[in-house]
Amino acid sequence: MxxxxxxxxxxxxxxxxxxxxxxxxxxxxxxxxxxxxxxxxxxxxxxxxxxxxxxxxxxxxxxxxxxxxxxxxxxxxxxxxxxAGLRPSDPLARAVCRSAVAEMHSGFPAVRRDLSMNLRRRTRATGLPADTLTDIHRITELWSDLREKYGGSGPWLFGQRSLADAFYAPVVTRFRSYGIDLPEVCASYSQALFGDPDFRAWEAGAEAETWTIESADALFTEPTP
Ligand SMILES: N[C@@H](CCC(=O)N[C@@H](CS)C(=O)NCC(=O)O)C(=O)O
Known part of the structure; x- marks a missing residue:
């Protein structure tokens, strides 16, 4: 195994x-x-x-x-x-799915810097820098576009669960952790992940952990002047 x-x-x-x-x-x-x-x-x-x-x-x-x-x-x-069923069967949709995954794997440095994944955290990030807002805008535009063009058969980016959902899952949780306001289509997409039994099992594991990383927990603890 x-x-x-x-x-x-x-x-x-x-x-x-x-x-x-x-x-x-x-x-x-x-x-x-x-x-x-x-x-x-x-x-x-x-x-x-x-x-x-x-x-x-x-x-x-x-x-x-x-x-x-x-x-x-x-x-x-x-x-x-x-x-496995983790890629769309249509070759063009599959290529778009790969693009979305690749964009996540190699991109969005400002979101990764400022909105570090912290599943247990709930706060409201204020005063985000311009490059972070640009990343957030691009991600919500991408999710909205995929939901509209490929999402017809279910609640995920390509309808059914795919690698793209696995790759954006931590971003879905970051937007919740840091109180980022989302367009309705993205808020509703996020619910697909929050209700997923496998994700919930991971989340329960995170809630049970007692380790902390101070540098991550310190993000947005002080209100921005
Ligand atoms: N490109 C790698 C990135 C992996 C990565 O950065 N992992 C972090 C944890 S989320 C890590 O191992 N950090 C150890 C360290 O920074 O020393 C991948 O996609 O797997």
């Missing part, structure tokens, strides 16, 4: 993505949580992670003695398993 090494459920957005993809693809796997935030954190030098992931980052999936060490590679592997 494969083993997925992940960071804390409350904070590790890159871990949540392939974890959901594996669950949604119905791939059985063991999981090991390696807490982030201690010595070496932020420098890819956490010794417990280096012992299982050559990049010094989680997630990593160990499979028959081989390691897959990136969220997208693991999610792609999950999508390739029989009957």
């Amino acid at each position: 494969p083993t997925l090494y992940i960071g804390n459920r409350n904070y590790s957005s890159w871990s949540l993505r392939p974890w959901l993809a594996l669950k949604w693809a119905k791939v059985p796997f063991d999981e090991v949580v390696i807490p982030l935030g201690g010595p070496g954190y932020g420098k890819s030098q956490i010794p417990e992670i280096l012992a299982v992931s050559p990049s010094g980052r989680v997630p990593a999936l160990e499979l028959h003695g081989t390691t897959i060490w990136d969220s997208l590679a693991i999610a792609e592997w999950a999508a390739e398993q029989p009957n």
Whole structure:
């Protein structure tokens, strides 16, 4: 059975993505949580992670003695398993789905910087910089566009659950954590994730964790003057 090494459920957005993809693809796997935030954190030098992931980052999936060490590679592997159903069947829709996933995997640096995933957190972020607002606008435009063009058969971006939903799941939770006002179509899309049984299992795990990362919890604790 494969083993997925992940960071804390409350904070590790890159871990949540392939974890959901594996669950949604119905791939059985063991999981090991390696807490982030201690010595070496932020420098890819956490010794417990280096012992299982050559990049010094989680997630990593160990499979028959081989390691897959990136969220997208693991999610792609999950999508390739029989009957995974994580990609639209139409080739053009599939290419659009890949574009959405790629844009998330390589983009939105300001949202990642300012709205760090923190599942337990509920606040209202004020005074966000222009580049963060630009990222938020692009994400809501993308979700609205996908829902309108491809979402007809269900509540997800491409109707049925896909890799795109796994990749944007942490962003859905960030908008809730930081009280970002969303257009109706995006608010309603978010409910699909909040009601998903696999996501809820992850969330329950995050709520049960007692580790904290001070730098993440400190975001927006002071009201902006
Ligand atoms: N591009 C990588 C990014 C993985 C990543 O940044 N993981 C974070 C946790 S969410 C990590 O391992 N950080 C350890 C550190 O910063 O030292 C992926 O997509 O898997």
